[in-house]
Amino acid sequence: MKIKSVALLGAGAVGAYIIWGLSEVKNIEFGIVAEGSRKERLERDGIGINGQVYHPKVWTPDEAKGVDLLIVALKYGALDGALDSIDTIAGKNTSGTTTVMSLMNGVDSEEIISTRTGMKPILHSLIKVASHKEDDGYHFDPETTIGIIFGELKAPFDSDRVKAVSEIFESGGIHYRATEYIREEMWSKFRLNVCNNLLQAVISAGVGCYRDSIHIDAVRKGLRAELEAIAKAKGIDIDKADSTSSHGSAVPPTARYSTLQDLDAKRHTEIDMFSGALMKMGKELGIATPYNECIYHLIKVLEEKNDGLFDYDENGEKVTYSK
Structure with a gap:
């Protein structure tokens, strides 16, 4: 070929x-x-x-x-x-x-x-x-x-x-x-995105936030546990993925990943593909996903904010924008 x-x-x-x-x-x-x-x-x-x-x-x-x-x-x-x-x-x-x-x-x-x-x-x-x-x-x-x-x-x-x-x-x-382990590699990257991409978008900070805050780390561990529970239920052993799949390309602590880049540019994000997909799989498998549900709705709110949903004029009236 x-x-x-x-x-x-x-x-x-x-x-x-x-x-x-x-x-x-x-x-x-x-x-x-x-x-x-x-x-x-x-x-x-x-x-x-x-x-x-x-x-x-x-x-x-x-x-x-x-x-x-x-x-x-x-x-x-x-x-x-x-x-x-x-x-x-x-x-x-x-x-x-x-x-x-x-x-x-x-x-x-x-x-x-x-x-x-x-x-x-x-x-x-x-x-x-x-x-x-x-x-x-x-x-x-x-x-x-x-x-x-x-x-x-x-x-x-x-x-x-x-x-x-x-x-x-x-x-x-x-x-x-x-x-030989492409499915496991894909889930390893999926885990990387869910755990490293989403939280920084909520607080609008560079990736250095993950090393600097025990509170962000606690939420990240919650997101990770939910994803790994779903992967295990689907018979996916993420540990089979190559070690390089556990991290992304080298970036400085100021780096802003794709979800935050989207919010910065006032675009809608790919949250449906991340936490949204995990919520759906969790419901199908009977696995609770409270951390992902919280992150999902927070990012949806930020999208709504960018769309102008919470904009009011001096009289308290909703501002409407021409398309």
Whole structure:
């Protein structure tokens, strides 16, 4: 198997790492999937990454149909709206030869994508990259980035597509690692996100808060215990994950992870994919999740605040905003 064409769906903080790594790889066609005004903007302005502007090809879903590899790097809230595009590119009615990798946070995007593609084309994966947006685009440190971890759910673990994906990542200088324990690795990252991503968003502080406050540490332990209880009930042994999966890419104590970045930018977060998903699984399994329920509602309140729900004028009347 040889990968000759790659399409990227989602050109944000995660997608920037893929664009950086694959734009100069020879002997492959690489493009970003977009339509309408977004396609026009990407073609006109390109994407700023680490101080350089990249101008990858921009394909419509029809133009990307049947590529060898589709990488999905969307925000969780955008996935539902992108399912038709995924269907066009790699759905059950296409050739069926497209490998699909989801680099989205959480542990259920593959299941959602499989409603259009089936599970067979999906190569389970995750990414660890501390990317953030500045005025000139996205920035990350290529050297300290852990990168992409991927693998088959069952043997043979050194499948042809694992070898083919490894080859193109190697060619682009993308950090990667294939594993026999991809499900456990995904849950290890899920634990990292739930325990390290959410609390700092509630208090609007850099990640140094976790080492400096016994109170934050107490809440983090509560979140962790709930997640591990659910994983155990689902037969997932997180201890099998590689030791590097227990931590993210190296960052300074001032770093603000994705949930806080979203709140800073007054965007809705991916809390439904984190604590929201754990609450749902907990109810199905009969496992209480009070810490996650509290964090879930607190972040939802912060989203409402950003939306202006609590804005009043000098007469005490609700302020309304034109859309």
